[in-house]
Amino acid sequence: MTKTNNIQSILSRILIYTLLIISAIYFLLPLFVMIITSLKDIDEIKNGNLLSLPKEITFAPWIEAWSEARIGSETSGIKPFFINSIIMTVPAVLISSIIGAFNGYVFSKWRFKGSEVFFSLLLFGCFIPFQVILLPMSQTMGYLGLSGSVGGLIFVHVVYGIAFTTLFFRNFYVSIPNELINAARIDGAGFFRIFFKILLPVSLPIFMVCIIWQMTQIWNEFLFGIIFSDADTQPVTVALNNLVNATSTVKKYNVDMAATLIAVAPTLLAYIISGKYFVKGLMAGAVK
Amino acid sequence: MKSKLNFLEHYLPKIVLAPTFLIMIIFIYGFIAWNFILSLTNSKLLPIYTFSGFKQYYALFDSGKWWLAMENLFIFSSLFISFCLAIGLLLAIFIDQKIKFEGFFRTIYLYPMALSFIATGTVWQWMLNPGLGLEKLLIDLGFSNFTFDWLVDSEMAIYTIIIAAVWQSCGFVMILLLAGLRGVNYEVVNAAKIDGASMPLIYWKIIIPQLGPVFFSSIIILLHIAIKTFDLVIAMTKGGPGFSTILPSMFMYDYSFARNKLAFGASSGMMMLFFVMIFVVPYLYIELRKKN
Numbered sequence: 090m091t092k093t094n095n096i097q098s099i100l101s102r103i104l105i106y107t108l109l110i111i112s113a114i115y116f117l118l119p120l121f122v123m124i125i126t127s128l129k130d131i132d133e134i135k136n137g138n139l140l141s142l143p144k145e146i147t148f149a150p151w152i153e154a155w156s157e158a159r160i161g162s163e164t165s166g167i168k169p170f171f172i173n174s175i176i177m178t179v180p181a182v183l184i185s186s187i188i189g190a191f192n193g194y195v196f197s198k199w200r201f202k203g204s205e206v207f208f209s210l211l212l213f214g215c216f217i218p219f220q221v222i223l224l225p226m227s228q229t230m231g232y233l234g235l236s237g238s239v240g241g242l243i244f245v246h247v248v249y250g251i252a253f254t255t256l257f258f259r260n261f262y263v264s265i266p267n268e269l270i271n272a273a274r275i276d277g278a279g280f281f282r283i284f285f286k287i288l289l290p291v292s293l294p295i296f297m298v299c300i301i302w303q304m305t306q307i308w309n310e311f312l313f314g315i316i317f318s319d320a321d322t323q324p325v326t327v328a329l330n331n332l333v334n335a336t337s338t339v340k341k342y343n344v345d346m347a348a349t350l351i352a353v354a355p356t357l358l359a360y361i362i363s364g365k366y367f368v369k370g371l372m373a374g375a376v377k
Numbered sequence: 378m379k380s381k382l383n384f385l386e387h388y389l390p391k392i393v394l395a396p397t398f399l400i401m402i403i404f405i406y407g408f409i410a411w412n413f414i415l416s417l418t419n420s421k422l423l424p425i426y427t428f429s430g431f432k433q434y435y436a437l438f439d440s441g442k443w444w445l446a447m448e449n450l451f452i453f454s455s456l457f458i459s460f461c462l463a464i465g466l467l468l469a470i471f472i473d474q475k476i477k478f479e480g481f482f483r484t485i486y487l488y489p490m491a492l493s494f495i496a497t498g499t500v501w502q503w504m505l506n507p508g509l510g511l512e513k514l515l516i517d518l519g520f521s522n523f524t525f526d527w528l529v530d531s532e533m534a535i536y537t538i539i540i541a542a543v544w545q546s547c548g549f550v551m552i553l554l555l556a557g558l559r560g561v562n563y564e565v566v567n568a569a570k571i572d573g574a575s576m577p578l579i580y581w582k583i584i585i586p587q588l589g590p591v592f593f594s595s596i597i598i599l600l601h602i603a604i605k606t607f608d609l610v611i612a613m614t615k616g617g618p619g620f621s622t623i624l625p626s627m628f629m630y631d632y633s634f635a636r637n638k639l640a641f642g643a644s645s646g647m648m649m650l651f652f653v654m655i656f657v658v659p660y661l662y663i664e665l666r667k668k669n
Binding site (some may be wrong): 105107108109113115116117118119120122123126134138139140141144168178187191192194195198199201204205207208209210211212213214216217218219220221222223224225229238248249251252255280281305308309310311312316329330333334342345346349352356357359360361364365368371372374 | 386389390391393396397398400404405406407408409411415424436459467468471472474476480482483484485486487488489490491492494495496497499500501503504509510511514517529544548553554555556559565578583601603605607608611612615625626629630633634639642643645646647649650657658661665
């Protein structure tokens with residue numbers, strides 16, 4: 090390699106890393122602003138600016154956001170709604186993922202006449218704008234006595250999550266060789282035995298993708314939350330929006346930011362801890 | 378006994394799928410039909426099932442607010458998709474240069490996806506608010522005449538929503554495109570290098586054209602996000618100032634659940650479905666045909 094080539098390649102390396110770092114700053118800036126704002130008191134916010142670091146770190150906004158801030162008519166903080174979201178998300182994610190796993194198994198390994206058409210019709214369900222089912226759903230929730238309950242929200246999230254979870258598992262199981270399944274069938278293994286002995290043990294990566302995806306979707310969902318819940322069964326997204334828009338005399342940006350950080354903490358942590366698997370899964374799915 | 382078991386075994390796959398089949402028929406296709414029927418009535422606060430023709434649709438097409446919402450959706454989706462693709466592609470190309478700490482950068486670019494639109498909207502509303510946000514920061518830095526009040530300017534507010542939406546979604550596009558880049562045929566690329574073609578030219582002429590299918594999927598996914606966007610606007614502008622940032626999703630919500638014009642709301646829901654179908658049905662058709 091000649092000397093000029095060498096310099097050129099060093100320069101292009103520097104350029105690449107500079108741009109990567111600038112981009113990283115752009116992505117991290119809002120998170121940074123949220124964190125420092127949540128640790129300042131309100132006078133410091135008014136006298137300082139977005140990026141000025143807190144002179145005196147205070148956790149009072151966090152305590153207020155968690156258990157004291159006014160949301161609707163109660164001064165309960167975001168805590169009860171955070172709990173609502175947990176009660177809603179955990180069963181909805183598990184049920185929809187398990188149903189998706191079995192569906193994906195049938196759609197990939199037990200195809201029958203019409204199963205491909207059925208799958209295509211189901212796939213369309215991933216794309217419908219929910220506005221087109223909101224009115225019938227709110228009627229149905231009324232008939233079923235589920236209006237305004239966390240159970241009702243779990244129900245809606247399971248119903249409209251199945252299309253996605255089925256897609257994830259079907260695409261994953263398609264890549265597992267049929268020879269394995271056929272050999273097991275010849276040995277007399279039945280439907281469930283094949284699933285539990287052959288497919289389930291290798292399903293961890295796809296369960297990770299599916300669970301992270303469903304958790305993010307359901308925890309962050311707002312539209313169903315605002316329509317199908319009552320004041321005391323609201324998920325955390327709806328409560329956060331109510332807290333931020335509360336008409337009080339002084340706008341408490343620090344409490345807003347602390348509440349926002351609390352509301353995003355579970356999905357953010359899940360992403361940071363297991364995001365590697367999620368990205369791998371996404372990338373594997375994207376090249377198809 | 379044996380034959381009974383075989384019989385069960387034979388039908389087991391269908392039995393397992395049966396609940397999903399019922400759910401799909403009722404809650405997707407049945408509800409779409411139900412919503413369509415509602416849109417053909419005169420229902421206000423409660424559903425009334427007396428047929429009144431396409432009246433609601435005529436009213437919808439006469440509504441200036443609906444067209445404003447459609448215009449906003451057009452501005453929003455075209456810019457949102459363009460910026461997400463452009464930034465996503467640049468990031469993917471840079472990350473694909475065999476860099477160190479790839480996982481670290483990827484994690485940073487993708488984390489906004491873990492945040493809800495409500496949270497994204499809340500933080501961007503705080504950063505873009507004219508009093509204490511970015512504007513004050515730049516004034517403090519010495520740009521004393523700097524003004525940035527798009528958030529409260531009815532002409533410009535829609536662009537603040539685009540800024541926040543792009544921040545949230547372009548990392549996702551980067552991941553899709555990065556996966557595409559890793560699947561590119563490098564024999565051609567190496568041959569072009571030997572012929573002395575420059576890297577930008579190679580990207581432009583050889584690599585990017587190979588990403589066609591990934592771009593196509595990304596556009597469909599982004600368009601779908603754009604049409605559904607609701608919470609981001611609620612958190613940032615609530616559709617304001619005035620109605621300047623209203624989108625069809627908010628229009629439908631507003632008429633159906635706040636103004637008690639059920640049938641009118643239902644008709645706007647049908648129109649939203651219609652627009653999604655125009656793009657998604659051909660997409661699904663192509664994708665599924667490819668797989669078979």
